[in-house]
Amino acid sequence: MADFVYAETDPAELAEYREQVETWMNENMPRRDPVNPWHPTQDDDERSTRNRELQRRLSDGGYAAVCYPKEYGGQSLTIAHQRIIDDVSMDFDMPILFSVPTLSICGPTILECGTEEQKQRYIPAWIRGDELWVQFMSEPSGGSDMAGALTRADRDGDEFIINGSKIWSTFAQRSDYALMLARTNWEVPKHRGLTMFIVPIHHPGIEIHPIQMVDGTEEFCQEYFNDVIIPAENVVGEVDDGWTVASRLLFHERASVGNASPYTQGRHRSRSADGLNDLAAFARNYGGNVGRQRQRLGETETLSRVEVLLSDRVVKGIESGYFPAPAGSLVRLFHGLSRADRTTVAMELHGDRALVWNQGEDTGSYGVEYVQRQQTCIGGGTTEMARNIISERILGMPREPAADRDLPFNQVPRSG
């Protein structure tokens, strides 16, 4: 299947577009409060309602997910237009919740692999902010080996009956639909017995349990399926050919994490990444080893800047054919490593204040972020998987041997 097509864009037209976007944002979107920004860990209900409302506003203005085709409610514009919206939107509250995975991962997967009815039915609903989607991909038995899914979907006439469990879905409890990979054939090797389904989340037989993370948030969920009945029209692609669909989904996930997707929408500054001036001011005033603090700040500034430049290089390089599409994994790997490093630096620059703090102070959150820092190297495909992809699909090195490759799935050894 084709990778993204990046159309040529006219600089003068883009400059005009930027002006339009700026004017519209100023008049229609709430400006982000830099001192007390609306924080995504706030109350779930408020977060969901607020995101839907913001997405609706964007959509009414014609600035929502502009790279989607007009026939499905988009604007048929280019990634350059979307990036302009992203740049301008840094100073505004944006419906970030819709960006990943709904619009940038589930969306293009349906756009490429869905039926015409599915596209008509679902795409306009995301763009308008009516329906939020999640991914039911990872399972408790393993995250990286997605094709080893154990959740089963047994056919019964025009329906499938689902049993099993999925995990690490983001914000499932407030979402509407999920893309789910389940096993429909156990007699064939693992990649050939999977099917992709569209699953309504608030549906008989589905139980959702939030997972409390190190920082106390409950953004991720685990779901349990107990004889959940799904109509056959909810199959995406062909029955038993779900891996083809999943491969596209993974491609879009990498593009999304690597900031190379035309379908991501809006961007918020992250505190440890962009608050370098604040960090510098804190460190200077609070004290500590000056030479070391300077080095750490300089290193952080280096990584932040190079990450943007690398992302730009990879996007342009995929566009010009210099890089193969899996090059998005370069950005994914850089992002994971540099973000982890920046989180460490943010803690270090807060000295003992990130470890022991007075009641009412916020400095402890840097310590908590540090404890949770590997999250950016795990979620969205681990950095180890990114390294596999870079070495195998960019450098062309031999693939890892897989003991389960040609074995019928019901004969594959599995843990416990």
Add this chain to the structure above:
Amino acid sequence: MVPVRVDLSGDQEFFQETARRFIETEVPVSVVREWHDLPDGCPQSWWQAAAELGWTSLMVPESLGGGSISGRPIVDLAIVADEMGRGVVPGPFMPTNVVADTLGRSGNSDQQSLLEGVMAGEVILAWAFCEPGGDWTPSHVAATAAPSNGGYVLTGTKTAVEAGAQAHHLLVTARTPDGLAQFLLPTDIAGLTVTPQESLDLGRRFAEVRFDGVAVGSESLVGAPGAAAEADVERQRQVMVLLQCADNAGSAAKVLEFTVEYAFDRYSFGRPLASYQALKHRFADMKLWSEASQAAVDGAADALAAGQDEARMVSVAKSYVGDRSVDLMQDCVQIHGGIGVTYEHDLHLYLRRATVNRGLFGTPADHRDALSELVGY
């Protein structure tokens, strides 16, 4: 053919391909090794051939007979530096271009008249800046230019002056009562001693330059002492660091390429090195460093071309590329095993050059210090 930047125009691509082909045919590594024995590092006839390709005219203004490929000279110049790094090619490329850039901008008409010879590859220029124990910042410059009889008398010692012994003219940075000043001197002037130095880099040539009361007229000044000269010095440092980084990004990419090939060809325990995940993951990291290094170089070149945020982006490039390029090469030595630490293997030629680039004009740590100030420390 592999481009260095991913956004080259058709003309730039032709320019880059020509440079690469010229280096591959005229100066393959076997020739580079032969040139190590030449006192001047490369034959003058070759330098003239390189000049014919435009390698010394890019930074010279069109009004003085120069001109770039893309209208962004610094970007075109970085393309050549990338290619020279790939080929570990010697030659007074960096200092000649850095000084030519300043003469084109701030030189008087006599000084600018030298540029014709520079563009023909007949005149070599060098920049005498760093002093023993100095930190490559303008504040370390202790050499003095004392006003005397309407001119100046220069006293001091400069070290690691690239192409110092090959240059026909030296740009000297020294301190006057009015602040920093720069002078352009012929290298045969009385009181000036140029002594060739040894270098870790076997290809390029460096020298110590001593001024024992060198008397010069005020017509030797390049631009005005004080703020104008300081701005020129800053620009020279930035262009030099960009070229070093481009050189290292080019050589790191080349080293990675032949080490990847080696990993496919070399078998142990019955399978190629390239099939071991422990090594594949290291290669993935190295590929990341290599591509990110090129991105950092391009970012710095773009910033210099636009005259926007260039101090920051140049320091970002040195901070990143300076370290990652040599880390990458050391890892490639490790993957080669014993052969990687022999004189016979080419790896050390690249590592030597990259290590010199890493250290001169500020280490990565120096540039991180500079960045910390830019983020408000």
